Amino acid sequence: MPPSSKPARGGAASANKTTPSDASRIQSSQAKSGNDTGKGSFPSRVQSAAAKNAAGSPPSSKAGGKAPKA
Structure with a gap:
Protein backbone atom coordinates (compact mmCIF):
# COMPACT_ATOMS: atom_id res chain seq x y z
CA MET A 1 0.00 0.00 0.00
CA PRO A 2 1.44 3.46 -0.92
CA PRO A 3 2.25 5.92 1.88
CA SER A 4 -0.56 8.20 2.98
CA SER A 5 -0.66 11.65 1.41
CA LYS A 6 -2.56 13.18 4.32
CA ARG A 45 -11.53 27.07 23.42
CA VAL A 46 -10.62 27.92 19.81
CA GLN A 47 -10.88 31.63 20.60
CA SER A 48 -8.54 31.17 23.57
CA ALA A 49 -6.02 29.27 21.46
CA ALA A 50 -6.14 31.92 18.74
CA ALA A 51 -5.50 34.69 21.28
CA LYS A 52 -2.49 32.81 22.65
CA ASN A 53 -1.14 32.21 19.13
CA ALA A 54 -1.59 35.87 18.18
CA ALA A 55 0.17 37.06 21.33
CA GLY A 56 3.04 34.60 20.96
CA SER A 57 2.38 32.63 24.11
CA PRO A 58 5.06 32.99 26.80
CA PRO A 59 7.08 29.95 27.87
CA SER A 60 5.24 27.58 30.16
CA SER A 61 6.14 27.93 33.83
CA LYS A 62 5.33 24.25 34.42
CA ALA A 63 8.54 22.93 32.85
CA GLY A 64 11.13 25.05 34.59
CA GLY A 65 9.78 25.57 38.06
CA LYS A 66 11.25 28.38 40.16
CA ALA A 67 14.40 30.14 39.08
CA PRO A 68 17.49 29.49 41.22
CA LYS A 69 18.50 32.24 43.65
CA ALA A 70 21.56 34.24 42.63
Missing part, protein backbone atom coordinates in the same frame (compact mmCIF):
# COMPACT_ATOMS: atom_id res chain seq x y z
CA PRO A 7 -0.78 16.06 6.05
CA ALA A 8 0.60 15.43 9.52
CA ARG A 9 -1.54 16.60 12.42
CA GLY A 10 -0.29 17.32 15.86
CA GLY A 11 0.27 19.57 18.82
CA ALA A 12 3.36 21.74 19.18
CA ALA A 13 4.96 20.55 15.95
CA SER A 14 2.00 21.69 13.87
CA ALA A 15 2.83 24.58 11.55
CA ASN A 16 -0.82 25.60 11.12
CA LYS A 17 -1.94 27.66 14.09
CA THR A 18 -5.43 28.95 14.74
CA THR A 19 -5.83 32.64 13.97
CA PRO A 20 -8.37 35.08 15.44
CA SER A 21 -10.08 35.04 12.02
CA ASP A 22 -10.46 31.24 12.23
CA ALA A 23 -11.90 31.53 15.73
CA SER A 24 -14.40 34.15 14.61
CA ARG A 25 -15.56 32.00 11.70
CA ILE A 26 -16.00 28.94 13.92
CA GLN A 27 -17.85 30.85 16.63
CA SER A 28 -20.13 32.50 14.07
CA SER A 29 -21.06 29.23 12.37
CA GLN A 30 -21.75 27.54 15.72
CA ALA A 31 -23.96 30.43 16.88
CA LYS A 32 -25.91 30.49 13.59
CA SER A 33 -26.68 26.78 13.95
CA GLY A 34 -27.89 27.26 17.51
CA ASN A 35 -24.99 25.52 19.26
CA ASP A 36 -23.51 26.59 22.58
CA THR A 37 -20.77 29.22 22.35
CA GLY A 38 -20.37 29.85 26.09
CA LYS A 39 -17.55 29.12 28.49
CA GLY A 40 -15.95 25.71 27.95
CA SER A 41 -17.48 25.18 24.50
CA PHE A 42 -15.40 24.36 21.43
CA PRO A 43 -15.70 27.90 19.98
CA SER A 44 -14.51 29.44 23.24
Whole structure:
Protein backbone atom coordinates (compact mmCIF):
# COMPACT_ATOMS: atom_id res chain seq x y z
CA MET A 1 0.00 0.00 0.00
CA PRO A 2 1.44 3.46 -0.92
CA PRO A 3 2.25 5.92 1.88
CA SER A 4 -0.56 8.20 2.98
CA SER A 5 -0.66 11.65 1.41
CA LYS A 6 -2.56 13.18 4.32
CA PRO A 7 -0.78 16.06 6.05
CA ALA A 8 0.60 15.43 9.52
CA ARG A 9 -1.54 16.60 12.42
CA GLY A 10 -0.29 17.32 15.86
CA GLY A 11 0.27 19.57 18.82
CA ALA A 12 3.36 21.74 19.18
CA ALA A 13 4.96 20.55 15.95
CA SER A 14 2.00 21.69 13.87
CA ALA A 15 2.83 24.58 11.55
CA ASN A 16 -0.82 25.60 11.12
CA LYS A 17 -1.94 27.66 14.09
CA THR A 18 -5.43 28.95 14.74
CA THR A 19 -5.83 32.64 13.97
CA PRO A 20 -8.37 35.08 15.44
CA SER A 21 -10.08 35.04 12.02
CA ASP A 22 -10.46 31.24 12.23
CA ALA A 23 -11.90 31.53 15.73
CA SER A 24 -14.40 34.15 14.61
CA ARG A 25 -15.56 32.00 11.70
CA ILE A 26 -16.00 28.94 13.92
CA GLN A 27 -17.85 30.85 16.63
CA SER A 28 -20.13 32.50 14.07
CA SER A 29 -21.06 29.23 12.37
CA GLN A 30 -21.75 27.54 15.72
CA ALA A 31 -23.96 30.43 16.88
CA LYS A 32 -25.91 30.49 13.59
CA SER A 33 -26.68 26.78 13.95
CA GLY A 34 -27.89 27.26 17.51
CA ASN A 35 -24.99 25.52 19.26
CA ASP A 36 -23.51 26.59 22.58
CA THR A 37 -20.77 29.22 22.35
CA GLY A 38 -20.37 29.85 26.09
CA LYS A 39 -17.55 29.12 28.49
CA GLY A 40 -15.95 25.71 27.95
CA SER A 41 -17.48 25.18 24.50
CA PHE A 42 -15.40 24.36 21.43
CA PRO A 43 -15.70 27.90 19.98
CA SER A 44 -14.51 29.44 23.24
CA ARG A 45 -11.53 27.07 23.42
CA VAL A 46 -10.62 27.92 19.81
CA GLN A 47 -10.88 31.63 20.60
CA SER A 48 -8.54 31.17 23.57
CA ALA A 49 -6.02 29.27 21.46
CA ALA A 50 -6.14 31.92 18.74
CA ALA A 51 -5.50 34.69 21.28
CA LYS A 52 -2.49 32.81 22.65
CA ASN A 53 -1.14 32.21 19.13
CA ALA A 54 -1.59 35.87 18.18
CA ALA A 55 0.17 37.06 21.33
CA GLY A 56 3.04 34.60 20.96
CA SER A 57 2.38 32.63 24.11
CA PRO A 58 5.06 32.99 26.80
CA PRO A 59 7.08 29.95 27.87
CA SER A 60 5.24 27.58 30.16
CA SER A 61 6.14 27.93 33.83
CA LYS A 62 5.33 24.25 34.42
CA ALA A 63 8.54 22.93 32.85
CA GLY A 64 11.13 25.05 34.59
CA GLY A 65 9.78 25.57 38.06
CA LYS A 66 11.25 28.38 40.16
CA ALA A 67 14.40 30.14 39.08
CA PRO A 68 17.49 29.49 41.22
CA LYS A 69 18.50 32.24 43.65
CA ALA A 70 21.56 34.24 42.63
